[in-house]
Amino acid sequence: MTDATPDQIAGAAAKGRLDRLRAGLKRRHARETRFKWYGRLAIAAAMLFLAVLLVRIVEQGHTAFYTHTVTVPVFMDPARVDRAYPQGSNFEQLAAEQQLARMGIQDDAAGTKAAQMKRLFSSELKFVAADLVAKRSEVIGETVPLAVPLSDDADLYLKGEISRETPEDQRRLTDQQIAWLDRMQTEGVIGSHFNTALFTNGDSTQPELAGVLGAVVGSALMLMVTALIAIPLGVGAAIWLEEFAPKNKLTDIIEVNINNLAAVPSIVYGLLGLALFINWMHLPRASPIVGGLVLALMALPTLVIATRSALKAVPPSIREAALAMGASKTQTVFSHVLPLAMPGVMTGAIISMAHALGETAPLLLIGMVSFVPGVPHAIDQPVGALPSLIYIWENASERAFHERTAAAIIVLLVFMIIMNAAAIILRRRFERRW
C-alpha cells in the first residue's frame, strides 16, 4: 500500500533522470576542465623547457663575459733577456721568480714554487713581454709592469667555480696556489674586467685566450657565399615555377623534388659536399666556399617554398592589370608582381639564412672540426664557424671551455634572434591586405 500518486512517481523518475543528467553534466564539465588543463600543462611544459634551456645557458655562460688580469712588474734582467732573440727568453720563469721574491717566499732548489707560480699566469705573458722587448729594446734593465690574463684555472677559482673545499688532489690548483691568489687579490694586483679577448681573438688552445671572432668571421664569410648563391637561385627557381612553368609532368617532378629536398636530413648534404666539392672538385677542405655551397644547396628548397608562397599571395588582379596594359609576361613579373612580393621573399631569405647559420652537422663532414687559430680573411682558407666552434669547445677537456661554450652559444643565439626579429619586423612593416 502506497500513498504515492502516479504524479509523484513520475516526479521522482524525472528527478532521478535530472540527477543523472546533472551528474553526467558535472562529469562532462569536469572532463572539459581536465582537457583544458592538459592543454595548459602541455604549453607550460614547452615553455618550461624553453626557460630552462635559456636560463641554463646564461647561467653557464655569463661568467665568460668577464675575466681576471694580473699586473706584475717584471725586471727585464739583462742577463736573462736575449736582446737579439727575445722570443727565446723565459719571461714566464722570470716573472714567477720575481713575484715570489716580492711576496717574500723562498723557493727550493728545484724551483717547484716558481713552477707553480708560473702556472697562475697565462702563457700570453711570454708573447707580451717578447713583443715589448722586440719593439723597445731599451726596456731591458728596467722594471716594466706587464698586464696579462690569469691562467684559466686561476680565473675559474676567482669566479668561484673551483672550490677551496674540494680535496687538493681533485682540483687543478694546489692549496699553495690558492693562498697566493688570495694574497695577490688582497694586494690589488688582480683586476676583473669585461672579457674583450672573447670578442677580439680567434680560437686558441688556451681557454683564457680563446675568442669567437675567428668563428664569427668564418660564419659571416660562409653566409655571404650562401646568400650570393642561394638567394638568386632560389628566387629564380620560385619565379619560374610559380609564374612561367607550363603545367606538365616535368614541372610536377621538379615541384615534388623541391618539397622532398626540403626534408632531406642536413647530414646528407654534408655527405654530398664531401663527395662532390671536396673529393671530386678538389675545392679546399673546411673553406667558406665549400661550407657556403653546401649550406646554399641546403637552404635552396626552403627558400624556393617561401618565395613561392610570397608570389602566390600577390592577387591575380595585379597580373591581369599589367597584362591588360600591354606588358609582357616578364615585365609583369619583374616590375609588378616581384616588387609586391619582395617583403615576403626577404622574410623567407632571412629565415633560411638564419637556419643556415645555425646548422652544424654538414660542416663537421667537410672538415670544420679542426682547430683553426687566428681570424680568417679569405674564402679559400680553412676557417671555423660559430656552430662548429661550439661543438669543438663542448668537447674540450679544460673546464674553462665550458663557460666559453655557453658564451659562444649566447653569441650565436643573439645573431639568430636579430635575424628572426628582422624577419618579423619586415613582415609586420610590409604586411599588406589585398
Add this chain to the structure above:
Amino acid sequence: MIWIYLLILVALSAAAFFGGRTLARRRAIGAKPHSRPGQHGAYALIWVAAPALLVLILASVFAAPLQRQLTAAGTPDAVAALEPFRRDAFFADAHRVGRGEAALQIWERPLAEQLPVEARRMVRIERTLSWGGGVAAILAAILGGLFALTQIKPQTRARNRVEGWIYGALFVCSAIAVLTTLGIIASLAFDSFRFFQKVPVLDFLFGTQWSPQIAIRADQVGSSGAFGAVPLFAGTLLIMVIAMCVAAPIGLLSAIYLSEYAGRTTRAVIKPLLEILAGVPTVVYGFFAALTVGPLLRVFFNEIGLFLIGGPLDGLGQYLALVQNQMALTAGAVMGIMLIPFVSSLSDDILNAVPQSLRDGSFAMGATKSETVKRVLLPAALPGIAGALLLAVSRAIGETMIVTMAAGLAANLTFNPLDTVTTVTVQIVTLLTGDQEFNSAKTLSAFGLGLTLFLVTLMLNIIAHRIVQTYREQYD
C-alpha cells in the same frame, strides 16, 4: 685574379648596355623600332656577359686539373723518381717558393737545385693558365659584343630575345634544384657502391655487429671490422620512439589548446615563444643535453638506485646507481623538446583546416569543446596529424647534433633507454671526422649509412606528404 676579371667584365657589360642603348636610339631615328632602347642595351649586355662568364667558369673549373697535368708532364727525372707524397710535397714547396715564400722543407742536393727552377716553371704555368682564361673571357666578351652590335636594328625584336634569355636563366635555376637531388643520389650511390663491393648488402642490413674500426695490423683483435648496421638502426629507432613520446603529446595538446581554447593575446605570446624553440640551433640542444639534461637524469636515477639498494629490488638498484650521463633517454628527451614546435605548428595548421561547420554542428548537438575536439576534430584531422607525426619521425631519424653530443658511441643492440646507444647519424659523423683514408671500408661505410638514411627519410616524407595531401582535398 678572378676578381680583376670580374671587374673588367662588369665594366664591359656596363659599356655594352649604355653603348647598345645609345646606338639603338641613334639607329631608331626615322624608323618605328620594335623594342625600346633600354631593351637593346640589355640585349647587348647579355651577349657580352654571358659568353665571357661561361668561359670564366669553364676556365676556373678546368684550371686545376690542367695545371696538375702540365706540371706532371714536365717533371724532371730527379723529382719523378720520388715517392708520390714526397713529390706532392716538393711541388707544394715549389709553389710556395714561386709565390716568394720560404719552402717548408729542406731538400737535398739535386732537388734543392731543381726547386727554384721548378718554382719558376710553376709560376709560368699558373700565370699562363690564369692569363689564358682571362684573355679568352675578354675575347669572348668582345666577340659577343660585336655580334650584338650587328643585331641592333629598329626591327630587331630585342625585348622578346631578352625575355627568352631571362626565361632560360629562370629555368636553369629550377633545374639546379633537381641537379641537387641527382648530386645527392649520385655521390651517395657511387661511394655506397664501392662500399657494398667490400661488404655485402645483406651483411650490412642484417648484421648485428658494428665495429668499423679496422686494426692496423692483421693479427690484432677486430682486424677485419664488422659492418652490421642493425644496432645502429635499433639505436636510431629507440631514440626516435623516446623523442616522439615527448613531442607527440605535448605538441599535439599545445596545438589543440592554441587553436581551440586560447584567446588572441595568449596566442600572440605563445606562438613566437614556440618559434624561438624552433629556431634554436641543434648544436645548442646538444650542449643542453650533454651538460644539463644528462647529468640531471643520471643523478635522478642514481638516487633512485641508492634508495632501492638493499631492498627487494636490489638488482635494479645496483643497475640504476651506475647509470651514466650518455644514454638514449637524454638524447631522446631533448630531441623531443626540439620537435615540440614542429609537431605543434603542423598540427595547428591541420586543425585550422578543419571547416568551422563541423565544429558548429557538434556544438549545436550540445557537445562540449573537449568532446568536439576528441570526437569530431581529431578523427577528421587524424590523417593529417598522422602525416605531421611521420614528418617529425623523419626529422628525428635524420637529426645529428643532439645524438652526437648526448647518446654515446657504443653500438649496443638494446631497447633499454638507460643504455648508451649509437645512431646512424652519429656513426656518419664519427666515421668522417678525424683521420680518414679514402678507400677503406670504414670511411665508405658512412656513405652506405647515408644512403640508407636518405632512402628511409625520403620514403617517410613521400608517405607523409601523400597522407597530408589526400586529407586536405576532402574539404577543399
